[in-house]
Amino acid sequence: MKHILLAAALATGATAAFAAPAKFALDASHSQVVFSYDHLGFSTTTGMFSGFEGEIMFDEANPANSSVSVSMPVMSMFTGWEAREQHFMSGDFFGAAEGDMITFTSTGIEVTGDNTALITGDLTMNDVTKSVVLETTLNALAPYPFGPNQGKPTLGLDASTTLLRSDFGLGAFAPAVSDEVAVQISIEALAAE
Structure with a gap:
C-alpha cells in the first residue's frame, strides 16, 4: 500500500530531473498505513501497519508508465492493545502466520x-485480491535535507481509501463493528542506489 503513494508522485508530474524511469525504494522508518473503524457506535478504533518493502518506478516524461509495488507483514499490525492484535491474528479474522x-x-x-492522482491497483489481503483506488497527494519531491541521505531525491506522498472488511473475508461482527474501514497512508521513498 505504501509504494502506492510514491506512484502517485510519479503521476502528478513532479519535476525531478530524471530522463528515464527512476527507481525509488520505500523508507520503512517513515511510512505507515493507519486504519480506523466504528466500534459498536461508541468509538472510532484505530490501528496501523508498518514494516513496508517496495519500490516505485517514476517516469517523469510519461507518468502513466510509472508503477508501484509494496508489501507489509500482516503481523506488523499495531493497535495499542495486545489482546486486540491477537484477536485480529486469530481465525476470526486473518488466521495469520509469520510471513x-x-x-x-x-x-x-x-x-x-x-499534485494529485488516482492510483488503481490490486490489493491482496487474507488470500483475496481486489482492485482498489487510492486518492493520492504528492507532498514533496525534493533532495533529502540532511543526515546520511542528504541530497538524495526523495518522494513524500499521502493517500486514502475506504475498504470493506467483508470483501477480504474479514467481516466478523459486521455491521455492529463497521464493515467499512478508512485507510490513511503516508510514505517516503528515496532514490534507489
Whole structure:
C-alpha cells in the first residue's frame, strides 16, 4: 500500500530531473498505513501497519508508465492493545502466520491535478485480491535535507481509501463493528542506489 503513494508522485508530474524511469525504494522508518473503524457506535478504533518493502518506478516524461509495488507483514499490525492484535491474528479474522503479507501492485495511474492522482491497483489481503483506488497527494519531491541521505531525491506522498472488511473475508461482527474501514497512508521513498 505504501509504494502506492510514491506512484502517485510519479503521476502528478513532479519535476525531478530524471530522463528515464527512476527507481525509488520505500523508507520503512517513515511510512505507515493507519486504519480506523466504528466500534459498536461508541468509538472510532484505530490501528496501523508498518514494516513496508517496495519500490516505485517514476517516469517523469510519461507518468502513466510509472508503477508501484509494496508489501507489509500482516503481523506488523499495531493497535495499542495486545489482546486486540491477537484477536485480529486469530481465525476470526486473518488466521495469520509469520510471513503472511499484504501486497499492493498498481495497475493504472490517473493524474487529477498538479499534485494529485488516482492510483488503481490490486490489493491482496487474507488470500483475496481486489482492485482498489487510492486518492493520492504528492507532498514533496525534493533532495533529502540532511543526515546520511542528504541530497538524495526523495518522494513524500499521502493517500486514502475506504475498504470493506467483508470483501477480504474479514467481516466478523459486521455491521455492529463497521464493515467499512478508512485507510490513511503516508510514505517516503528515496532514490534507489
